[in-house]
Amino acid sequence: xxxxxxxxxxxxxxxxxxxxxxxxxxxxxxxxxxxxxxxxxxxxxxxxxxxxxxxxxxxxxxxxxxxxxxxxxxxxxxxxxxxxxxxxxxxxxxxxxxxxxxxxxxxxxxxxxxxxxxxxxxxxxxxxxxxxxxxxxxxxxxxxxxxxxxxxxxxxxxxxxxxxxxxxxxxxxxxxxxxxxxxxxxxxxxxxxxxxxxxxxxxxxxxxxxxxxxxxxxxxxxxxxxxxxxxxxxxxxxxxxxxxxxxxxxxxxxxxxxxxxxxxxxxxxxxxxxxxxxxxxxxxxxxxxxxxxxxxxxxxxxxxxxxxxxxxxxxxxxxxxxxxxxxxxxxxx
Ligand SMILES: NC(=O)c1ccc[n+]([C@@H]2O[C@H](COP(=O)([O-])OP(=O)(O)OC[C@H]3O[C@@H](n4cnc5c(N)ncnc54)[C@H](O)[C@@H]3O)[C@@H](O)[C@H]2O)c1
Numbered sequence: 592x593x594x595x596x597x598x599x600x601x602x603x604x605x606x607x608x609x610x611x612x613x614x615x616x617x618x619x620x621x622x623x624x625x626x627x628x629x630x631x632x633x634x635x636x637x638x639x640x641x642x643x644x645x646x647x648x649x650x651x652x653x654x655x656x657x658x659x660x661x662x663x664x665x666x667x668x669x670x671x672x673x674x675x676x677x678x679x680x681x682x683x684x685x686x687x688x689x690x691x692x693x694x695x696x697x698x699x700x701x702x703x704x705x706x707x708x709x710x711x712x713x714x715x716x717x718x719x720x721x722x723x724x725x726x727x728x729x730x731x732x733x734x735x736x737x738x739x740x741x742x743x744x745x746x747x748x749x750x751x752x753x754x755x756x757x758x759x760x761x762x763x764x765x766x767x768x769x770x771x772x773x774x775x776x777x778x779x780x781x782x783x784x785x786x787x788x789x790x791x792x793x794x795x796x797x798x799x800x801x802x803x804x805x806x807x808x809x810x811x812x813x814x815x816x817x818x819x820x821x822x823x824x825x826x827x828x829x830x831x832x833x834x835x836x837x838x839x840x841x842x843x844x845x846x847x848x849x850x851x852x853x854x855x856x857x858x859x860x861x862x863x864x865x866x867x868x869x870x871x872x873x874x875x876x877x878x879x880x881x882x883x884x885x886x887x888x889x890x891x892x893x894x895x896x897x898x899x900x901x902x903x904x905x906x907x908x909x910x911x912x913x914x915x916x917x918x919x920x921x922x923x924x
Contacts, residue, residue, distance in 0.1 A: 593617040594806070595652045597641045597685055598659025603700065605629045605761035607658075607799045614803065619652075622659070625907065626897055629760035641685050649692035654806060656698040657682045660733070663765065664704070665901040667726035670908070678729035683736035686747070696746040697737060698805045703753050703791050703817060705731040706857035711789060713822075715860040716751070716815045724854055738815065746813045748805045753791030753819035753859065755798050757879045758886040764898040767825070768792060768876065771832040772883050775844045777893050781833055784851040786826025789858040791819030794874030796882070804868040812867060820872040822858035828876060835880035 594611065596604050599620035609631055611618050619635035621644055622628075628636070637644070641659055649655065660678040661667050667674035686697045705728075706714050707721040722728055734749045741747035756768030764773045767790060771781045793801075801818045823831075826848070833844045864870040874882075896902040 592653045592806075593651055594619070594654050594656060595649065596620050596656045596658060597644075597681075598622055598657065598700075599634070600624050600628050600630055600761065601626060601658055601662065602759045602761050602763045603755065603795070603798060604658045606759040606795050607802050608634055610799050610803060611806070616806070625903055626761050626900075641681055644685065644688065646688045646692045649689050649694055652689075652692070652694050654696040654698065655685060655689045655694050656700075656802065656806075657685055657733075657737075658700045660700075660729075661726070661900075661904070663900055664724060664726045665765075666904050667724070667729065669901060669904055671725045674725045675729050675732070678726070679732035679736065682733035686737040686740050690740050690745045694745070695810065696748065696806075697740070698802065699734060699737045699747065699749040701734045701749040701751040701815070702727070702730045703751050703819070703857060703859050704855055705734070705751065706855075706859070708854055709857045711856070711858070713858055713860045714817075716817055716863055727855075734815065741813045746810060748808065748813060749815045750801055750805060750818045751815060751859070752798060752801070753793040755793045755795050757795035757874075757882050758889070759795055762890040762898050763900065764890070764893065765900055767828060768832060768879050769883070771829060772836070772880065773893055775832060775836045776840070776842060776887075779842060780845045780847055781829045782847040782849065783825055783829040784849050785853050786824060786829070786848055788825045788853045788856045789822060790825060790828070790855075791817070791822050791857070791859045792828065792876065792879075793818060794820045794872070794879045794882075796874050796878075797872040800873075801864065801868070801870050804864075804870050808868055814863075814867065816864040816868060816870070817859040817861045818864055818870065819859055819861050820874050823876070831876040832880060835877055839880065839884050
């Protein structure tokens, strides 16, 4: 089976693709390589904007996975116009041409952030979504557009993922557990902006499994699925990260508790993914910290702007990085 992964050079794709290759799939990536290229040599590379992909290009693929776009709130707020183009129009365009090309399945990287601010109830996929911020709105627009194209010949699966954490060869240190890990080791402090807020956390290993289950699901399956390893309050996440780091690395960590307003608060049910996709998460916060400790030598240059999406976007918008990134892509690796 041949797969095209749009945005596959990012944090999720760089961890997912080695697993897909191990399972015998042929994998190509179309990407702008904003964060460089950490993909295995066997990956086929198309270095371009996915808006430049044509129906003809897609005829050789069985499935297309969308992992592109501006992937967090700070990026979306920095450039709302680019956010709506890359997060709403881009997945719609790619799904439209994939269907025209005869691709059998389209898998869309949705997000639990579309639930917005809820009232501490467990939300399943039938509940009303209510995000009022650019990232959440655009992820929902992308989801609605691609789900509308689903039919008997064109399976569409949207994975509404919680906040992912853990190690990827394209590392991000701007995701909740990863950020706490960095500040605990670098500053011996974890800042909890609001301990009462709920967040579904998704270990990257479980995220990879969710994509594998989606790729391998029976051809008759389509639909929207919440995907998380577990629901936690941010206060509990901080406690668990502190305990694990103190036990595993012998570093004393201080907690700083704040009461900042947040516009996201949600916990989700992932029963549907268990029942339909056979998705059974295996990784809790402890497992995420164990993985980060094991791999930490690979990202202990903590201040590298590559690990912070908003810094890279700012630098790209200011033209600082364009030469460097262009050179990296031209070199192919
Ligand atoms: N990381 C999370 O916690 C999380 C949670 C929920 C949903 N998501 C969604 O999952 C997807 C992957 O997230 P990530 O953390 O791997 O993101 P990332 O920012 O690490 O990677 C995104 C990749 O997409 C590429 N890209 C962006 N726009 C493109 C375009 N128009 N054409 C070609 N390439 C393009 C970038 O160069 C980059 O390599 C995103 O759609 C994100 O919204 C992520």
